[in-house]
Amino acid sequence: MRSPQSAKEPTTPATGAATGLELPELVEPEWYRYDRQVLHTGWARMIGQLPGLVGRALALAWRASPGNTAATLALNLAAGVFTAVALVATAGVLDELFAAGPTPDRVYAAVPALVLVASATVLRGALSAAAGWAQARLEPHVEQAAETRLMELATAVQVLAFDDNDFHDRLFRASVRGASETKRLVTFTVDILTGAIGICAAAGVLGVLHPVLLPLLVLTVVPEGWAAAHAARMRYTWLMAITDVRRRRAMLDDLMTSRNTCAEVRSYTMREPLLSEFAAIAGHERDVQLDLARRQALVRLFGDGASGAATALTYLVLGLLLVNGVMPLAVAGTAVLAIRTGRSELAVTLRAVNSTYESGLYFRDYLDFCEHAQRWLPPPPRRPAPAGFDRITVDDATFTYPGKDRPALAGVSLHLDRGETIALVGENGSGKTTLSKLLAGLYQPERGRVRWDGTDLAEVDTHELRRRIAVVAQDHTHWPLSARRNVTMSSPDDERRLGDAARLSGADEVVAELAYGWDTLLDRRFAAGQELSGGQWQRLAAARGFYRDAPLLICDEPTAALDARAEHRLFASIHEHARRTGSAVVLITHRLASVRMADRIYVLDRGRVVAHGTHEQLMAAGGLYAELYALQASAYRSVPDTQDDGLRSA
Numbered sequence: 046m047r048s049p050q051s052a053k054e055p056t057t058p059a060t061g062a063a064t065g066l067e068l069p070e071l072v073e074p075e076w077y078r079y080d081r082q083v084l085h086t087g088w089a090r091m092i093g094q095l096p097g098l099v100g101r102a103l104a105l106a107w108r109a110s111p112g113n114t115a116a117t118l119a120l121n122l123a124a125g126v127f128t129a130v131a132l133v134a135t136a137g138v139l140d141e142l143f144a145a146g147p148t149p150d151r152v153y154a155a156v157p158a159l160v161l162v163a164s165a166t167v168l169r170g171a172l173s174a175a176a177g178w179a180q181a182r183l184e185p186h187v188e189q190a191a192e193t194r195l196m197e198l199a200t201a202v203q204v205l206a207f208d209d210n211d212f213h214d215r216l217f218r219a220s221v222r223g224a225s226e227t228k229r230l231v232t233f234t235v236d237i238l239t240g241a242i243g244i245c246a247a248a249g250v251l252g253v254l255h256p257v258l259l260p261l262l263v264l265t266v267v268p269e270g271w272a273a274a275h276a277a278r279m280r281y282t283w284l285m286a287i288t289d290v291r292r293r294r295a296m297l298d299d300l301m302t303s304r305n306t307c308a309e310v311r312s313y314t315m316r317e318p319l320l321s322e323f324a325a326i327a328g329h330e331r332d333v334q335l336d337l338a339r340r341q342a343l344v345r346l347f348g349d350g351a352s353g354a355a356t357a358l359t360y361l362v363l364g365l366l367l368v369n370g371v372m373p374l375a376v377a378g379t380a381v382l383a384i385r386t387g388r389s390e391l392a393v394t395l396r397a398v399n400s401t402y403e404s405g406l407y408f409r410d411y412l413d414f415c416e417h418a419q420r421w422l423p424p425p426p427r428r429p430a431p432a433g434f435d436r437i438t439v440d441d442a443t444f445t446y447p448g449k450d451r452p453a454l455a456g457v458s459l460h461l462d463r464g465e466t467i468a469l470v471g472e473n474g475s476g477k478t479t480l481s482k483l484l485a486g487l488y489q490p491e492r493g494r495v496r497w498d499g500t501d502l503a504e505v506d507t508h509e510l511r512r513r514i515a516v517v518a519q520d521h522t523h524w525p526l527s528a529r530r531n532v533t534m535s536s537p538d539d540e541r542r543l544g545d546a547a548r549l550s551g552a553d554e555v556v557a558e559l560a561y562g563w564d565t566l567l568d569r570r571f572a573a574g575q576e577l578s579g580g581q582w583q584r585l586a587a588a589r590g591f592y593r594d595a596p597l598l599i600c601d602e603p604t605a606a607l608d609a610r611a612e613h614r615l616f617a618s619i620h621e622h623a624r625r626t627g628s629a630v631v632l633i634t635h636r637l638a639s640v641r642m643a644d645r646i647y648v649l650d651r652g653r654v655v656a657h658g659t660h661e662q663l664m665a666a667g668g669l670y671a672e673l674y675a676l677q678a679s680a681y682r683s684v685p686d687t688q689d690d691g692l693r694s695a
């Protein structure tokens with residue numbers, strides 16, 4: 046188990062000894078990197094990076110909500126000014142109270158200054174409350190702006206970006222904490238600014254009262270600030286050490302409470318070992334927390350002691366100044382107030398600096414992702430997408446996935462005419478799905494071209510193009526939407542088309558069984574939601590393809606989960622759909638009996654088209670296709686042969 050090292054931090058308990066559930070070392074999560082960085086970064090470096098971070102956070106806040114940003118800053122500034130006014134007025138009150146003369150006269154003389162103190166205090170309170178309100182209004186704006194930007198980019202980048210590990214990693218980091226940290230960063234930034242205004246107010250007042258008081262303020266706050274920061278860092282280290290234990294516990298939680306595992310937990314009597322393991326880990330976490338509480342108490346004791354000693358020293362110096370007549374009593378009284386104000390503002394500021402630095406690391410991830418994602422955006426289109434085609438041509442296309450040495454497709458050429466059905470066949474990993482994604486405009490070949498008549502798809506508006514292509518994907522999505530929306534998707538509702546698509550795909554039988562028909566929500570997380578079987582989902586996915594009514598329909602393994610009757614019906618429907626609508630169909634399947642009807646069959650092997658022709662031509666040629674077909678056919682023939690033998694012997 047890895048965790049940020051400190052000599053006394055707790056380790057993960059030796060798990061699995063009694064239960065046999067030996068959980069190996071966990072993969073180090075991304076955020077550990079930053080947590081460790083925070084722990085080992087000195088104050089000087091943190092403060093050095095502050096201006097840049099504060100500037101970027103304020104720029105983001107300004108873009109998200111200029112009104113609330115301006116209000117937050119202005120109201121905090123005004124509250125700081127009234128803090129200074131109250132302090133100066135207090136000096137006036139004390140001045141009058143400690144002046145010579147009868148007590149009633151001195152009190153009367155102090156009244157105007159007292160009124161000023163009271164007014165400044167009320168105003169400062171009101172302004173602080175208003176500033177808090179403006180800040181509370183600003184935070185959701187910032188959070189929304191950051192998250193919306195992230196989603197906009199994640200949905201706009203090319204599909205290929207999701208095959209790139211580096212992009213994935215950046216997106217993960219930005220979405221897990223990056224976007225949410227922006228709100229916290231803005232809050233901490235405002236805390237720093239507010240604290241700085243408070244410190245300036247206290248320091249200004251002290252400077253005016255007596256020049257020796259400024260160093261006294263520093264003397265008072267430095268030990269306390271150091272102690273506060275040290276205590277916070279200790280807490281942080283210990284929380285990090287517990288994090289690993291918590292992750293293990295969360296894994297066990299999930300195993301014991303998830304719907305996916307509930308059957309096997311019972312079938313394989315895993316309850317006892319899981320509970321024992323849970324008890325061991327939870328017990329360790331409890332002990333660590335108790336130890337943390339004890340150490341925190343010690344640190345606080347030390348912090349409070351250091352603060353008390355520093356304050357005592359300050360008062361001693363103040364006393365000496367008084368005794369020696371260097372400072373009048375009234376000034377000393379005000380100085381005590383100003384020192385207290387300055388000290389609490391400084392403690393807040395130090396904590397905010399620490400938190401700003403930490404949030405800033407995640408915020409930088411967010412900014413990095415936003416910048417990096419720009420490289421994955423599709424290039425601006427040079428022409429509109431064609432409405433249809435007479436012929437689709439793939440010319441010598443080569444395509445390599447990011448990070449791969451070998452191309453998934455190498456020099457592939459084919460053509461497909463309007464109203465035709467072609468089939469792509471080949472063994473696992475031969476490149477069929479990749480080729481279908483090139484045809485769907487989801488990937489661009491790195492060499493070669495895909496054209497609709499004379500138009501190169503690399504130049505067209507891909508968003509527009511995709512409206513003209515229907516894809517029944519191998520790994521189709523189970524959308525947490527109604528059955529209707531699972532078929533119509535982003536197209537407008539059309540009952541006639543929905544009925545046709547459902548009939549062709551067999552989805553009509555699925556919907557007939559649903560409690561609310563087409564309006565049934567297909568996700569058990571909703572109160573009235575229902576779940577479908579794999580084959581039922583596949584029928585809906587096929588209906589989705591038919592409903593789109595596009596000139597090109599791509600079906601990638603559309604029957605893998607279907608029963609024999611539904612499979613037969615779907616293949617017949619695909620041909621009927623092509624005949625009726627004039628759409629071109631690209632069919633990918635391992636069920637070779639179903640591709641006999643195709644106008645042309647392309648056989649792929651390791652990213653190359655090794656043969657093409659009709660079923661009869663390919664069988665006559667005797668290559669890979671004939672071999673695979675014969676293998677499948679023999680599997681079907683063996684049963685009747687045996688039965689025949691049995692009948693014969695009887």
Ligand SMILES: Nc1ncnc2c1ncn2[C@@H]1O[C@H](COP(=O)(O)OP(=O)(O)OP(=O)(O)O)[C@@H](O)[C@H]1O
Binds near residue numbers: 471472474476480
């Ligand atoms: N997202 C990806 N990133 C990297 N390599 C990939 C990715 N998807 C597929 N590949 C690789 O590209 C090659 C072609 O894969 P593809 O999915 O196109 O094959 P296929 O013929 O559709 O296979 P199957 O019949 O198993 O569905 C394989 O070597 C595969 O490992």
